[in-house]
Amino acid sequence: MAKFTVTFNGKECKGCELCVVSCPKGIIALNPELTNDAGYHPASITAENMENCIGCQSCVRMCPDSIITIVKND
Amino acid sequence: MAKVIMKGNEAIAKAAILAGCRYFMGYPITPQNEVPEYFSRELPLVGGTFVQAESEVAAINMVYGAGAAGARAMTSSSSPGIALKQEGIGYCVKGEIPCVVVSMMRGGPGLGTIQPSQSDYLQATRGGSNGDYHIPVLAPGSVQEAVDFVKESFEIAECYRTPVMVLCDGLIGQMMEPVELDHEPTKREKVDLSTWALGHSPKGKTNTIINLDIDAPNCERENFRFFEEKYPAIEKNEVRWEEFMMEDAEYAFVSYGTTARIIKNAVKALRAEGMKIGLVRPQTLWPFPQKPFENKKIKKWIVGEMNMGQMVPDVQLACGKKEDVLFYGRTGGMIPTPEEYIDFAKKELGGAK
Amino acid sequence: MSTIVYQKPEGLTDVRMHYCPGCGHGIVHRLIAECISELGETENTIICAPVGCAVFIPKYFTYDSIQCAHGRAPATATGIKRVHPDKIVLTYQGDGDLASIGTAEIIHAAARGEKFTTIFINNGIYGMTGGQMAPTTLPGMRSTTSQEGRDPHINGNPIRVCEMLATLTGPAYIERVAVDSPAHVIQTKKAIKKALTMQQEGKGFTFVEVVSSCPTNWGLSATKAMEFVKEKMIPYYPLGVFKDMEKEGE
Numbered sequence: 003m004a005k006f007t008v009t010f011n012g013k014e015c016k017g018c019e020l021c022v023v024s025c026p027k028g029i030i031a032l033n034p035e036l037t038n039d040a041g042y043h044p045a046s047i048t049a050e051n052m053e054n055c056i057g058c059q060s061c062v063r064m065c066p067d068s069i070i071t072i073v074k075n076d
Numbered sequence: 077m078a079k080v081i082m083k084g085n086e087a088i089a090k091a092a093i094l095a096g097c098r099y100f101m102g103y104p105i106t107p108q109n110e111v112p113e114y115f116s117r118e119l120p121l122v123g124g125t126f127v128q129a130e131s132e133v134a135a136i137n138m139v140y141g142a143g144a145a146g147a148r149a150m151t152s153s154s155s156p157g158i159a160l161k162q163e164g165i166g167y168c169v170k171g172e173i174p175c176v177v178v179s180m181m182r183g184g185p186g187l188g189t190i191q192p193s194q195s196d197y198l199q200a201t202r203g204g205s206n207g208d209y210h211i212p213v214l215a216p217g218s219v220q221e222a223v224d225f226v227k228e229s230f231e232i233a234e235c236y237r238t239p240v241m242v243l244c245d246g247l248i249g250q251m252m253e254p255v256e257l258d259h260e261p262t263k264r265e266k267v268d269l270s271t272w273a274l275g276h277s278p279k280g281k282t283n284t285i286i287n288l289d290i291d292a293p294n295c296e297r298e299n300f301r302f303f304e305e306k307y308p309a310i311e312k313n314e315v316r317w318e319e320f321m322m323e324d325a326e327y328a329f330v331s332y333g334t335t336a337r338i339i340k341n342a343v344k345a346l347r348a349e350g351m352k353i354g355l356v357r358p359q360t361l362w363p364f365p366q367k368p369f370e371n372k373k374i375k376k377w378i379v380g381e382m383n384m385g386q387m388v389p390d391v392q393l394a395c396g397k398k399e400d401v402l403f404y405g406r407t408g409g410m411i412p413t414p415e416e417y418i419d420f421a422k423k424e425l426g427g428a429k
Numbered sequence: 430m431s432t433i434v435y436q437k438p439e440g441l442t443d444v445r446m447h448y449c450p451g452c453g454h455g456i457v458h459r460l461i462a463e464c465i466s467e468l469g470e471t472e473n474t475i476i477c478a479p480v481g482c483a484v485f486i487p488k489y490f491t492y493d494s495i496q497c498a499h500g501r502a503p504a505t506a507t508g509i510k511r512v513h514p515d516k517i518v519l520t521y522q523g524d525g526d527l528a529s530i531g532t533a534e535i536i537h538a539a540a541r542g543e544k545f546t547t548i549f550i551n552n553g554i555y556g557m558t559g560g561q562m563a564p565t566t567l568p569g570m571r572s573t574t575s576q577e578g579r580d581p582h583i584n585g586n587p588i589r590v591c592e593m594l595a596t597l598t599g600p601a602y603i604e605r606v607a608v609d610s611p612a613h614v615i616q617t618k619k620a621i622k623k624a625l626t627m628q629q630e631g632k633g634f635t636f637v638e639v640v641s642s643c644p645t646n647w648g649l650s651a652t653k654a655m656e657f658v659k660e661k662m663i664p665y666y667p668l669g670v671f672k673d674m675e676k677e678g679e
Contacts, residue, residue: 006434018451018644018651024611042450060611062435066455067446072434099511125511129504130537137501137534141477141508144495149508167498274475274493275513284487285495288480 003075004052008061011069012036012044021045021061021070027054030061045070079254084219084244085110087255088178089118091223092150094257095230097176098124099149101138103131103157106190107246108180111152132157136164136177143173144285146273148230152178154246155196156187159204165239166205170298171285172272174233176226178242180249183409191409192246194333195383200243201362201390208299210307212240212314213361215332219253221359227261235264236310237272243361245382247334247411310363317365318357321347325354326373327425330391331380332358335405335412339380342417353421361387369394376425380417381405438462440471444488451651453608453641453658454482457521457550457617458489464622465492465517468629474517475509477502479526482556486521500531503538506545517628518545524565525555528588532564535594542599542633546624549590549636552643553662560646564588567665572646587665591638595671601633603672607640609658616668632674640666 008030015038022030022045029051032043047055062070082090089111092100100119102112112128119126129135135151142149153161158179168175181196183189200213212232216222222244229240269276270283277283289295321343322328329339336357346353356368369377369391377395379388385403392398404420406412440462448454465474471491478486480499487494497505502520510518527535527549535547554572555561562572562579565587569578591605602624606617617639624635640662642654649657670676 007431014445016450020451020651020655023652023655057434058611059435063611063614064456064608066448066450066452066459068437068441068455068459071436073431074434075431099508101508127507127511127541130533134501134504134507134534134537137498137504138508138511140498140501141495141505142512143508144505145475145509145512147512149512163498164501171495274495274509275516277493279472282491283493286487287496287498288484 004055005075006055006057007052007073007075008047008055009071010045012046013038014067014069015042015044016040016067017042017044018066019045020064020066024060024064026058026060027056029054079256081252081254082219083110083250083252084222085180085249086114087219087223088152088226088242088249089114090257091226092176092230093118093122093124095148095227095261097148097150097230098122099139099142099147100124100151101127101129101135101142101149102151103129103135103153105154105157107182107192107249108152108154108178110249111178132160133164136161139175140164140168140171140173143168143175144171144274146269146276150176150178152180154180154182155184158196158199162204165211166207166209167287168239169205169209169211170207170287172237173239173285174237175239176229176233176242177239178226179244181243181245183407189409190246192334192411193382193407193409194245194335195386195407196243197361197381197383197386200241201364209302210362211238212310212363213243214240215243215359215361216248217333217336217357217359219248219251220255222248223255223257224259224261227259231261231264232314234266236306237267238306245333314360315363315365316359317368318359319368320355320357322354322356322368322371325352327351327353327376327378327421328374329353329355329378329380329417330358330387331355332361335380335382338412338414339417341414342421345414345418346421351421351425364390364394366394375400377401378421378424379403380412382411383407439466440491442489442491446489447485448482449645451642451644451654452482453552453639454550456608456614457548457639457641460614460618460621461519461548462490463618464625467622468625470517470625470629474519475513477506477509477518477520479520479522481523481526483521483523483550484557500526500529501534502526503531503534503543503547507538507541507543510543510545514544517625520545520547522547522549523556524549524551524553524563528564528590536597539594539634539636540597540599542601544628544631544633546628546635546637548621549638550641551590551638551666552641553587554643554646556643556646567661589666591636591671594636599634600636600672601674602627602635604670605638605640605666605668607658607663607668609642609655609663
């Protein structure tokens, strides 16, 4: 079970990739299989990559649209 | 209460304070300097706030803020300064922000002169800002009326949520006259601040003053609302004028402000010589009084202003007979004499008895 | 069991912001909401919107708000704060609004020490109107009105607003920050929080300039635009505190 779970509100993501480049673990990527109503590929983290999340919140700091939520799994 | 002799500009500021105005933002410009000067001394004594702004533009935008925050706020200026305030006045119109703007007219155009004039009639009544709108414009003819109209203007501003202009010529600001300060304005129904004013929103609610209506259909609906509800109500309830010796008149002057007082002397003199002439004095320039011009007995109307005839079209429209409307005026800061109007009337009306 | 580490702060509405992908406005809006929330002022704040991309701020915040005339927000905020000294009053302005048409208003509000906070977004261009040169556009930077790149001989040099305002006695706090990296975003939040705290304590005029990006009008991707902020904007607009009344023991 990953220590942290990071969820992206894919519907509202604009695919700007600021979270992608700011993640020190490099585990965020735009999901090519998904396209939201606005035509963007939303950012996401695969289940297996989620294991490497250290909860540093770099992604939420850079996200202009506040679409990321981080939960700590005790 | 006994009458007090006061200078027009100071009486205007005193009246505003008596009306509960606690926020004045202004900027120096002749001939209205005593207004900010008086406020700067007197407002702090009643817990009010005076701000000398860096420009007339800043001053009206401060009033836009203070008014939006639900306070009685006012600014004053003169002709070129009022020109600078037009955008801000337009924002107060769109944001439906109650406030009072006193304009103390001086000769123009451009820097013009510092002597009195009435050459901003169109600036005031046709609106110097952009978009479809009107603002109520009150034109006092004496220091007493200036006092009364300032008090009324706060009531009108809040009742209809609009900026209101008190339009004086420089004479009214500069002369001293005895005034009664205790007249109470007619109280009017007001919209509760909690429904719109900043800082007054009930818990969990938000009050917002929107000025950009990017959705065109909505912007149009708002314009329709102003022209189908707000302005007709103002026209119906707030129009006012004075008729002087009009009962049996066959001719009539039309004038306002100080020029009307000068013309009253001409009327008395002409009456003494048997001419049946009177004077219609609009006290609101918007709404412009239509009723007195339905008087079919009047053969000729003589418009008298300290400008080049800016009110003539309104009189022509109101009386419906363009050719029956004559004009005589001085401009550029020059003030006409009663004799000029006596001679003009005799010349134009052929010594009509 | 799990605990929330981070979620969208109170003070922001659910309205999807119209800003372009990767635009710095969204980051700063969120930081403002976080700071106001942490200071317990979410029900006690009034925000003045500029004319520019941020003109739609009333839709994005739950605070009472007002759309001001272009450049005049500091004057309007003066009126509001004088009527409501107990409320937190903010102006949020871009570089066209503040550093061009509104220079007189910001300088005099600062000089008078008006007790509100200004958040100034410097992205070196006019965004809303489609990319014209701003007073903060860098020499050589292209825009729709400096199509061969800004030429100082013709268009002059960019204005450093923090340094200019720091010469005045009125302001209590002036800091320039940026949002090009998580570390800088943390610093930006600290600056905004300090400015708002000083407003709470009635210390005087507080000012935070945020160097930010405009991907669309710079013709860069969001990530490349943040690199431009780091490599080109920040060298011309050095970050740091330019005035802190609390430090100077004034």
